[in-house]
Amino acid sequence: MTDKPQIPVLTHAWLPIVAAITVAGAIVLGPRGAVSSLVPDDPIETRILTELRLPRVTLGFLAGAALATAGMAFQAVFRNALATPYTLGVSAGASLGAAVYAHLGLAASLAGIPGYALAALSGALLAIALVYAVAQATYAFSSSTLLLAGVAISFVCTSVILAIQYIGDVTTSFRIGRWLLGGLDVVGFQPVVHVLPFAAIGIAILLAVSRDLDLLAVGEESAASRGVAVATVKKLIFAAASLMVGGVVATCGPIGFVGLVVPHIGRLLVGPGHRTLGLFSVLAGGTFLVACDALGRTVVAPVEIPVGIITALIGGPFFLAMLVQGHARRRLRGAA
Amino acid sequence: MSAPHRSRVLWSSVSALLLSLPAAAQSPARIVSLAPSVTEVLFEAGAGARVVGVTSYCRFPPAALSLPKIGGYLTPNYEALVALQPDLVVTLAEHADLEPRIRALGIPILRVDHRSLEGIIRSVEQVGERCGVATRAKRAAGALRQTLAAASRLISPPRPRVLICFGRAEDFRRLTAAAPGTIHDDLITYAGGVNALTSGSVSYPTLSAESVIRLDPDVIIEFSSGSVDAAARRRQWRRLDSLRAVRNGRVHVFTDELLNVPGPRFVRFAGTIARAISGD
Numbered sequence: 159m160t161d162k163p164q165i166p167v168l169t170h171a172w173l174p175i176v177a178a179i180t181v182a183g184a185i186v187l188g189p190r191g192a193v194s195s196l197v198p199d200d201p202i203e204t205r206i207l208t209e210l211r212l213p214r215v216t217l218g219f220l221a222g223a224a225l226a227t228a229g230m231a232f233q234a235v236f237r238n239a240l241a242t243p244y245t246l247g248v249s250a251g252a253s254l255g256a257a258v259y260a261h262l263g264l265a266a267s268l269a270g271i272p273g274y275a276l277a278a279l280s281g282a283l284l285a286i287a288l289v290y291a292v293a294q295a296t297y298a299f300s301s302s303t304l305l306l307a308g309v310a311i312s313f314v315c316t317s318v319i320l321a322i323q324y325i326g327d328v329t330t331s332f333r334i335g336r337w338l339l340g341g342l343d344v345v346g347f348q349p350v351v352h353v354l355p356f357a358a359i360g361i362a363i364l365l366a367v368s369r370d371l372d373l374l375a376v377g378e379e380s381a382a383s384r385g386v387a388v389a390t391v392k393k394l395i396f397a398a399a400s401l402m403v404g405g406v407v408a409t410c411g412p413i414g415f416v417g418l419v420v421p422h423i424g425r426l427l428v429g430p431g432h433r434t435l436g437l438f439s440v441l442a443g444g445t446f447l448v449a450c451d452a453l454g455r456t457v458v459a460p461v462e463i464p465v466g467i468i469t470a471l472i473g474g475p476f477f478l479a480m481l482v483q484g485h486a487r488r489r490l491r492g493a494a
Numbered sequence: 495m496s497a498p499h500r501s502r503v504l505w506s507s508v509s510a511l512l513l514s515l516p517a518a519a520q521s522p523a524r525i526v527s528l529a530p531s532v533t534e535v536l537f538e539a540g541a542g543a544r545v546v547g548v549t550s551y552c553r554f555p556p557a558a559l560s561l562p563k564i565g566g567y568l569t570p571n572y573e574a575l576v577a578l579q580p581d582l583v584v585t586l587a588e589h590a591d592l593e594p595r596i597r598a599l600g601i602p603i604l605r606v607d608h609r610s611l612e613g614i615i616r617s618v619e620q621v622g623e624r625c626g627v628a629t630r631a632k633r634a635a636g637a638l639r640q641t642l643a644a645a646s647r648l649i650s651p652p653r654p655r656v657l658i659c660f661g662r663a664e665d666f667r668r669l670t671a672a673a674p675g676t677i678h679d680d681l682i683t684y685a686g687g688v689n690a691l692t693s694g695s696v697s698y699p700t701l702s703a704e705s706v707i708r709l710d711p712d713v714i715i716e717f718s719s720g721s722v723d724a725a726a727r728r729r730q731w732r733r734l735d736s737l738r739a740v741r742n743g744r745v746h747v748f749t750d751e752l753l754n755v756p757g758p759r760f761v762r763f764a765g766t767i768a769r770a771i772s773g774d
Contacts, residue, residue: 455571
């Protein structure tokens with residue numbers, strides 16, 4: 159394979175093809191059997207397709223792409239394979255916002271944005287601001303301080319959520335529990351419109367700094383010696399990724415695993431260069447989440463399995479298999 | 495789509511149109527229930543024949559078992575919901591965050607409150623009024639109120655102090671009790687007892703064996719769902735024989751499935767609790 163001349167664009171041409179087929183499949187796959195939604199003369203099916211399934215698949219793709227790209231950026235900046243989009247406390251802060259909202263017994267909306275999403279976004283922004291303030295107060299916005307502050311704030315938020323669930327009545331607990339499951343089951347395109355600016359701007363910034371990510375992933379000192387304004391770039395990446403994740407989590411809830419595992423699969427498949435890896439994360443992250451959600455809403459239809467359960471259930475074993483296979487391949491190559 | 499299916503769709507839309515003509519939007523013909531207790535209330539109120547969809551947890555009345563399912567109680571499948579073309583969805587307080595989505599689909603909502611016994615009874619009336627079966631629903635609600643009144647009369651003062659608990663492990667760890675303000679506290683009160691717990695700051699606090707012994711209630715009522723042996727659960731309480739309820743044989747264990755559903759059957763259960771407390 160390495161003997162053939164390679165055209166970079168064509169090497170990974172399979173990826174957009176797989177993505178397009180998967181997304182198309184997710185759109186036509188209905189709980190009442192495949193392609194039921196393609197019957198053109200059935201007004202109900204048309205309604206389901208345009209008001210429910212298309213927005214849901216679009217939101218799923220946006221959310222998956224955003225989470226995977228944010229995960230990739232955090233893993234590079236922190237040079238930590240375990241970093242996820244939620245490592246810096248964004249998801250815990252958002253969850254706390256939603257929990258407080260449920261505890262207060264509120265049910266409101268502002269300019270078409272549901273109240274729990276606004277509460278979750280406020281929680282996420284608060285967590286981001288706290289982590290930023292702590293990191294800023296320490297020497298040169300150090301990565302380890304960022305990480306530790308994020309983890310600590312996550313723990314604090316999580317225990318407050320547990321406390322609220324404990325003291326609250328059954329209704330509150332159910333509302334919080336439902337929110338923590340996460341989900342893409344939206345009605346209409348409005349939620350997509352809410353998430354779009356966060357995801358688009360965040361992804362654009364993270365793709366634009368791919369060269370800096372390459373250098374940061376090697377080490378901050380060597381990146382600085384190659385002309386990267388480390389502190390500034392780190393702040394930019396931190397802000398772009400965190401705000402993007404906050405926007406996604408506010409609408410979709412904390413959907414796990416996509417942001418952790420998709421970048422790693424990308425490193426195994428397309429290599430560690432962030433220009434290609436970034437595009438891979440966008441495409442594969444979106445496709446993976448859309449596929450998981452399609453499974454979740456069809457396997458035991460009409461009962462839906464929340465997508466967060468599916469992502470880990472399918473993604474975990476798949477990732478483990480890839481790790482083992484990648485290791486075996488490297489050993490073979492080493493022996494040859 | 496097959497021809498018979500299409501004609502059925504046509505017929506159902508025609509009949510839906512005909513049904514909707516006389517009473518306009520007042521009387522829904524295709525109702526979807528979003529919770530097991532709501533399903534029970536719909537049938538109790540006399541609107542059962544118009545229920546076209548229920549959750550996968552709705553097992554009572556038996557007629558609900560054969561109805562189309564719209565998914566879980568907190569995770570309804572909106573595609574299945576739209577496909578049923580409901581003209582009314584009946585929800586509970588815990589559906590507050592889902593309601594905007596149902597409304598966005600253009601489906602009217604009736605929210606009822608099943609967090610108290612009176613709320614359950616009132617919901618029978620609310621459903622009746624909304625569905626044009628107010629007379630029958632009022633009668634059903636009246637019967638439920640009479641059941642509660644009769645239960646309250648069973649016990650003469652002083653009212654015994656009752657601890658109502660569930661979800662404990664065999665060694666009495668993770669014992670959860672119901673505090674004042676909960677629907678289970680309602681059950682104790684209507685059944686003629688007073689809650690042994692006096693503070694309602696935590697609705698369902700976890701109690702240690704030590705705090706149960708300190709409370710020393712006159713009567714202990716334990717709800718235990720699933721396939722558990724009530725007699726065996728009751729025997730376990732002998733380990734705490736310093737409790738006056740244990741010494742006097744006033745520990746009662748109930749395993750009925752209906753105890754998980756705050757519907758009309760739950761209201762009627764106040765009679766059973768009253769008989770247990772009064773030692774009948």
